Amino acid sequence: MQKMRRFVEKFTEKSGTYTHPTEGVTESVILGLAQNVDEIKRPLCPCRFYPDKTEEIKHRTWICACDDMQIYKYCHCLLFVDEEGLPITEYLPEDHEGLEMYGMVKDPHPDKGRPLRHKAEEREIERRERPS
Template identity: 60%
Template structure:
């Protein structure tokens, strides 16, 4: 996986911290898991312009983003159940 830009990393860290505060959710107890997910979100932000969930496989990331927002963070799972399969 290509390393994300510093700008995207900072943006995604602010985003997840704001999301936790806004929704009352909390980060994964293992900071390495949280950091891996944030890095993946930032890398996808650089690649396709949206924070696409890094825990799924997409045959075509650009088509996924264009066709739906289901896996764009905060994904449908996160909005509905207040947690995601990435364990963010």
């Protein structure tokens, strides 16, 4: 738990995000990440269902900080959010469910985070080509 707390603290500073202001949300996600580290040695996002966690970690997509966080600065788990506890949706593709659910949430620190922003276009092409 301590290792994951330190990771989260450092990542919020680096990415210009905040942890969720509602008591218990951050701790629950950190607990899930820590359990996955204990179980499969990787901080796999605890907010998703995986038929096979071992297979999932080979793809890296949902290892915290996940691809969506690295590309769009969007956290499905609500671990990395704005000061009000909303996920940042400013950089999401137009038809992303995050925009539909939360509306436009501006990035409070656009100068920080998104180290994989260059992959946004590639990700969008992959998403469109995926069978429905």
